[in-house]
Amino acid sequence: MKRHEAALEVLDAVPNLATIARVLSAAADEAAGEGGGPERDPAVRLIAYRLARLCQVDDITYGYDPVTLADTYCTLMKECKARATESTDELVFPLPDLFTPTKRLPFDPRSR
Secondary structure: OOHHHHHHHHHHOOOOHHHHHHHHHHHHHHHHHOOOOHHHOHHHHHHHHHHHHHOOOOHHHHOOOOOOOOOHHHHHHHHHHHHHHHHHHOOOOOOOOOOOOOOOOOOOHHHO
16 A cells, blocks of 8 residues: 555545554555554544544634533543443443453362
């Protein structure tokens, strides 16, 4: 992938969130493979900028929604937490809790 050409194409292409995200991931991998930090690479940053504009994340810079005057970051966090809670309630089989230590029964070699 030639990330600099891809970055310029992303600016002119029809906005497609999934495609831009994949291009961003590939460009970051390419930049990292060259030994540089992707977060400082101009192509990666340009693609990230396009993605942020598409998602209207630039509103977060000002800290509030200009229409409702609600804090944008907190509103997004609250919505994600609410949706995450909803989705965990719908699971048929609960996911294992990887952070709570579980008791293990002692191994008894005679029980084989």
